[in-house]
Structure formats: structure tokens, C-alpha cells
Amino acid sequence: MSTSTTLEAPKSGTWDGGNEPLKASYGKLMMWFFLLSDAFTFGAFLIVYGLSRHRHLPYTGEPEAFAFSQQWWPIPEKVFNAFPGFHGVDLPLAFVALMTMILILSSVTMVLAVEAGHRMDKNDVQKWLLWTILFGSIFLGCQAWEWAHFISGTEEGMLLSDGTRIFGANLTINQYGPPLFADLFFFITGFHGTHVFSGVVLLIMIFINTVNGVYHKRGHYEMVEKVGLYWHFVDLVWVFVFTFFYLV
Amino acid sequence: MAHHHSDNDFEQTNNIPEPQTKAIWKTFGILVALTALEFVFAFAMEAGTMRNTIFIILTIFKAYFIVAYFMHLKHETKALIWSIMLPLALIVWLMVALISEGSYYFESVTNYFNN
Structure with a gap:
């Protein structure tokens, strides 16, 4: 008798279920923990980059006299100094600055879409999601150009000790420095670019759902918030890639 | 037609608060x-x-x-903040430790193979 009454009595403690101790829904929590695990992956990439960099000699001469060599790790602003339409002009880090601004701007339009979702403003959610998709796609296009330039190389290339020249970079040869530099460039920016691509696909999916009124019928735009968390994380990773790959 | 209209009630733009941006x-x-x-x-x-x-x-x-x-x-709640920030702090520690290990790795490999 007493057993059945205790069973029927509703449990209302913090961890008894049926409530949200972290004041966040299941989906949002899982997105946070996925992003945490993703941060570990990117952390591992940056560890490998830092370790490989310290494992090679730095360039110690005058910055003006810098030349590409297998002997030392290249100075990033001597490698990434090209800009589409400005052939042969030395514009250190200008293109990557543009890419950074585009991605930060896309983060802002994303947070504006989330804000519009809180107000149940379907038209504003659509508008800001479209802007975010646009900026994300432009970023991907920029990255494609940067990869193409990095792979095809500069006109001078690198003069080897046997008198031959190598141009551009792939996984085994690299005109800019040790082959490991090119490998890490492809892996780190490629893995980040894959994340941006997945983000654009997710954004297109939630844009279609928003247009169809799925979230309005559901009564909340939480899916926009969850994709927003992912999108901001992609921006966050770029902030770190930018510092450790292009600035330091 | 009337049914179609009621399906698209959400198209109405009244009752939406001003954006706080x-x-x-x-x-x-x-x-x-x-x-x-x-x-x-x-x-x-x-x-x-x-x-x-x-x-x-x-x-x-x-x-x-x-x-x-x-x-x-x-x-967010304190518990959520800590469950995200604490593992992140540990991975930052690991990064600092392993990156500074890189120069030691370089020196030991150089000394080992170049002598």
C-alpha cells in the first residue's frame, strides 16, 4: 500500500526528470557538447601546427630579405600576400582580412536571425538567414580562390640547390617552405572550410523550413538558435585559425 | 479559399515587437x-x-x-557555463604544454641525428 503511494507520488527534485536543470533544451545542450568535442578536434590540429612549427627553425634574417626555403618555417605574411585582380602586387594578409570580416559579418546576421526568431518575425528570420547564407557562400568562394592560388604558386617559385625551381604546393612539395607547412594549411583550413560548407547546408535547410512556416507552426524558432550556435562556433574557430596560421 | 487564408495566418506582420539589435x-x-x-x-x-x-x-x-x-x-546557468569552460581550459593547457614541447622535440631530434 505504502509502496504504491510512493510510486505514484510525482518526483519534483532537480535531477528527477521532467525539468531542465541547465535551463536549456535537450537539443541545445547536445549542440553545446558537440561543439565542445569539435573544439577538441580543432585544438588537436592547432597543437600539431604549433609543435611542427617549433620543430622547424624560424627565419631569423631581415624580413625584407626573406626568401622561401625548405630550411625554415615561412613568414605567413610573405606567403599570403595575393589578392584577386591585383596580380603581382604585394598585399600582405589583405585577402584573409577580407575573409575574416565576411565571416564576422555572417555571424552578426546569424544572431539577428535568432533575435528575429525570438520575436516570431518570420520575414526578418528569412531575410537574415539569406544574408548569412550569402556571406557563408562568399567565404567559401574566397577560400576556393586562396587554395587555387596556394596550389598553383607564384611566378618565381622556389630555387632548389640543384638549380631547378618548384612552383606551388601539394601534399609532398611546397614552394613556400617545409612540405609540412602546406600539409597543415590544407588540413586546417580544409577542415574549417568543410565546417563552413556544412553550416551553409544547414542554413539552407532551416531557411526552407522557415519559408514553409514549420517553425511558426511549432511555436518557436529554436532550430535557428541551434544552427546559430554551430555557425558562431565556425566563426570562433576561424578567429583562432586566423591568429595561429596567419598572424603569429 | 477561406481555409487557405487561415493557414497563412502567420503572414500577418502586426503584433510583432520591434527588433532589439x-x-x-x-x-x-x-x-x-x-x-x-x-x-x-x-x-x-x-x-x-x-x-x-x-x-x-x-x-x-x-x-x-x-x-x-x-x-x-x-x-546561461552557471552549471552550463562551467561544463563548457572547464574542459576547454584543460585543452588550452594541453595546447600550451605540447606546443612548448615542440622546440625540445626539435633539439633532441637534431642532436640525435646530426652528431
């Missing part, structure tokens, strides 16, 4: 300013440990504004 654009301004500052240091300062330290500090500031305001973590 001032804080968002302010955070955007801060992020742009920090990025611009990074470029000033990249060109006005000699490369070295000091400049790298400045870059890393500015990066952490940028990360703070993205996570705290854009990802809204600042306004």
Missing part, C-alpha cells in the same frame, strides 16, 4: 575593432614573443565576445 551591433563593432588592432600590431611591430602574446590576448578577447554574447553563454 543595439547590443548585437555593439558586439560587432568590438570584434571589428579588435581585428583592426591585430592588423595594426601585425605591421607596426617587430615579430617576436611580445607580439605573439598580444595576438593571443586579443584572440581570447574576440573569443570571449563571440561565445558570451553571440552564443549567449553568458546568460
